Amino acid sequence: MEGKSGRSALLVTLVLFLAGLCSQPAAAFYLPGLAPVTFCEPEKTSENCKENIQLFVNRLDSVESVLPYEYDAFDFCKDKNEEWASENLGQVLFGERIKSSPYKFIFKTPVTCKSVCSKTYKQEDKESLNFLKKGIELYYQHHWILDNMPVTWCYDTDNGRKFCSPGFPIGCFVTSDFRKKELCAIFEDFKKANTYYLFNHVDITITYHSGLGENWEGARLVTAKLEPKSYRHTLNNINCEGPPMEIPDKFVGNLDVVYTYSVIFQENNTIKWASRWDYILESMPQTNIQWFSIMNSLVIVLFLSGMVAMIMLRTLHKDIARYNQLDSSEDAQEEFGWKLVHGDVFRSPKKGMLLAVFLGQGTQIFIMALITLFQACLGFLSPANRGALMTCAVVLWVLLGTPAGYVSARMYKAFGGDKWKSNVLLTAFLCPGIIFAHFFIMNIILWAKGSSAAIPFGTLVAILAMWFGISVPLTFLGAYFGFKQAPVEHPVRTNQIPRQIPRQSLFTQPIPGILMGGILPFGCIFIQLFFILNSIWSHQMYYMFGFLFLVFIILLITCSEATILLCYFHLCAEDYHWWWRSFLTSGFTAVYLFVYAVHYFFSKLQITGIASTILYFGYTMIMVLMFFLFTVHARILNFKTQKKNRKQQMRIFVSNTYLLTDLVTF
Incomplete structure (x- = not known):
């Protein structure tokens, strides 16, 4: 049976890949x-x-x-x-x-x-x-x-x-x-x-x-x-x-x-x-509720977009215009807010290797989710094709080791790191190892209880073989290309001596900012999250992949805009430690997901028994970790300049800061 499972998985994946390349439907085409x-x-x-x-x-x-x-x-x-x-x-x-x-x-x-x-x-x-x-x-x-x-x-x-x-x-x-x-x-x-x-x-x-x-x-x-x-x-x-x-x-x-x-x-x-x-x-009355969720999310997106547009078009545009009119060196010294930290904004963060690893893993999960949801919207992963959704997701994750290794290596090199071996090994083994160890412990509980959900030993060996035989080599290949490229040149020179950060107010401190940053993205998804949890734990059929893909895009925009806003606010407070804070702003949405899962457990489910409770929270922690990486994926755009004049550097910094902090989620 396990041999058939592996062959079927490869067959389904091949069909999904070929179907995705086909732009015109065929009248006589049927999935296996x-x-x-x-x-x-x-x-x-x-x-x-x-x-x-x-x-x-x-x-x-x-x-x-x-x-x-x-x-x-x-x-x-x-x-x-x-x-x-x-x-x-x-x-x-x-x-x-x-x-x-x-x-x-x-x-x-x-x-x-x-x-x-x-x-x-x-x-x-x-x-x-x-x-x-x-x-x-x-x-x-x-x-x-x-x-x-x-x-x-x-x-x-x-x-x-x-x-x-x-x-x-x-x-x-x-x-x-x-x-x-x-x-x-x-x-x-x-x-x-x-x-x-x-x-x-x-x-x-x-x-x-x-x-x-x-x-x-x-x-x-x-x-x-x-x-x-x-x-x-x-x-x-x-x-x-x-x-x-x-x-x-x-x-x-x-x-x-x-x-x-x-x-x-x-x-x-x-x-x-x-x-x-x-x-x-x-017979499942979900459509009206789904549209309510979409409209609620769109209102949040419009609100955030208005705030971002106001800051970008009014505040930054005026600053750029004023810098263009400055002629005297005395006037150039009249700086305030975020302009004071231009010499420290690209300073390498602490624990830069771990940040780079998270970014690489987030890239891998983001691309996997994007392709899987797109295939589901086309109907290839419908409920009639049992197991195809999970098969597609797992196989895509295995095949996407190259972008994970590349992004991780590229970011780590931008941070000035030189321990490339540790970076590659952590990218290939850290997060997948945590998830697999967690999964294996829960599988032991399922084995002890005689549950059909216990994964056969042969299937576990096959998963390990896919991980070590395909994903790890592809991660090493991506890291090779990442380290091979030229170092990233930042548009602003970093000062040798770090600037002292002034005392921060309550709202510009790290923890309150991160707490606020995760609320709006969670507000966009919590209704959709209810139906997803119902399909997993209440054994209801989930088929609204079109709505899910739309919420996917809305969450992408919301996390990005929330991160840009909060990054702007704490840069204005002269705090240049934006790397981890921008990373965790949208990532904290995963914490709210866990809180909601706990609420769902006590209010909606009637699960009894210690084993079932452990399994519920065990699987929930895996979903939370993946969602954390899912929402903190960052795409940093690199800009090169030959301008050495300080005013020119500041001008480039003003116009490109928010592109450089393009912390687009997933």
Whole structure:
């Protein structure tokens, strides 16, 4: 399986790269695994039209636990000829485990209350039954797949809308004080205290497009919906009526569980095969909220743009005009504010090597995110192409070691550093090593808990091989070109003796400035962040990549403008230590992200257990670190001048200071 995962990852990446180069769409182009399949009645089957419909099962997950489990972990019915679906790298990293199930159908052949299998639990099987009851109590959900689309469970919400979920629960629980949890509240028969109710029956409705008016042979499936139910069958009497399937908290003797299903087929030629996911996505009321978020972010951008324009066009323009009119050396000495630090503004910062390393890693993550989001906007990384988003991101990160090494080496050389070996090694290993070590520790927890999210050892070796065999050499190659170039010539000469910085007010001190700098960028993304966290931890489907890309651009502009403003303010306060402060101004947005993640954990989630809590905050810290590098990426424009006259140097400094502090985020 791991070998197939690696080959699939390379195949998906190659297709994504070639598709990105193609500017004109092709009518007959389909991504791997997304080509349509046609079905026919048994007497009309052919090589291109089949009658058998195979249902696949995926991992089970819960909103109350971070630990997903494989389908077999809960002792459900297994396929006698079990087959594993080919999984790409992204699916393995997300813990998806797709395999065949015993639920097999024949096209347009309805079935009523058919037995799939039966399970008998004795006293010695108490551990397996307790695990099943624990899964019911934590509201674990099935995830079934039919013709590469989720089998959905649609129900009415409190506001009268219909919501279609790609998963359905394995059961529900009535507490000892007769409080019905989750679905038990809608069933009148589920009323016994301290009792678990198992959904051992499903009514499946498969809708198909007959091909009428189309140019294909046979029919194509467009929706697959189900309704979970509970019936207490006996081994000798399979009857989908009567009392529900109860699992008492304590049982004596044997307990028989029979799993059944019913399936019907419906024709609907109004639903096109290309838009068969729309009913799932349209049931999620996110669009209006997304537009509100965009408008809120645009207001912030316009506000910051106005302030930057006011400073650049009024203050700096007047200063330049006044310097052009100065003739006497006495007048030239009348300087104030940021003009007094022109001889120290390009002084190398403390811990310059670490700053250069962060800049290199930020460049790598920025380009990775930009290309990945662009591919997602084109539709190549849609939810139908499972795991493609993570696969694309990982492979792109591996292939982008060259720009990371180049930017890091170039900046470190601009700082006057000469320990090039340490710079290259830190660029290649520091941040990736922290993330991998963190990830490996959490993977040990997943292994100990038997979770399907545990990465197989072979996949970990493959990731290490990609890191050491591809990313590290490319980083060294980029660093070679970075150090090979001529040193950066700053437009203003740096004084030999550092200027003394005057006492700073509260608002121009480093910590208050950094705290204020991260608020506005976070205000642009926090609504979008809510939907992203929902898709990760509440297992909701995320598909609004167009909105996400727009927020990406808005965040880019907001962080840049906020950094320029604060950099201008503390330069006016005669504080020339702008390198790290400009770096951390937008980077502090990651701290607000962490605070919001903590708020989301306690207010929106119902996660229980020490292991799940550790995993949640562990994964959150990885996201925070990557977002920190994501937002502090800086692009420093280099300017060369042959002017040695002090007035000319000052003029260049005035006009280019904010280009040189072009701390564009990501």
